[in-house]
Amino acid sequence: MTPRRWAWLLVVAVVAYFLLAGTRGWALLTSGDTAGVLLGAAVLVLPVIGAWVVWREVAFGYAMQTMGADLAARGDLPIDDFARTASGRMLPSEGQRFLAAERARVEADPHDWRGWYRFGLAQDAARDRRRARAAMREALRLRQASTPEE
Numbered sequence: 001m002t003p004r005r006w007a008w009l010l011v012v013a014v015v016a017y018f019l020l021a022g023t024r025g026w027a028l029l030t031s032g033d034t035a036g037v038l039l040g041a042a043v044l045v046l047p048v049i050g051a052w053v054v055w056r057e058v059a060f061g062y063a064m065q066t067m068g069a070d071l072a073a074r075g076d077l078p079i080d081d082f083a084r085t086a087s088g089r090m091l092p093s094e095g096q097r098f099l100a101a102e103r104a105r106v107e108a109d110p111h112d113w114r115g116w117y118r119f120g121l122a123q124d125a126a127r128d129r130r131r132a133r134a135a136m137r138e139a140l141r142l143r144q145a146s147t148p149e150e
Contacts, residue, residue: 014054018047095126113142
């Protein structure tokens with residue numbers, strides 16, 4: 001199953017949960033019992049938080065996809081000729097080499113979203129997902145702050 005289908009499946013699951021929890025929460029909220037009202041309010045708040053988290057992740061994914069397509073159209077994505085393990089993952093030494101090259105690019109121009117995007121790819125290849133997402137968020141922030149001609 002593709003990541004896009006997984007994302008839509010997750011969205012559908014959150015909507016179904018929201019509807020189910022909403023009906024239960026409303027029943028508790030209108031019960032008149034103090035504990036029921038408090039529990040009903042909590043049951044209604046949790047799906048809203050869940051929906052916000054899912055929306056944020058889906059919007060982030062689409063933004064990354066758009067940025068990647070833009071870089072591909074410019075021919076600015078890294079060429080994937082790295083040595084790989086039998087499972088298909090990039091060798092750690094190759095990931096570190098890729099990371100060092102992209103770190104140098106970001107240090108040379110820290111205000112270029114393209115460099116940050118590629119740096120995020122390199123962080124992911126070096127198996128550091130947390131920093132990869134942070135670099136991608138920085139790329140998105142810089143792109144949104146840049147002029148439309150870029």
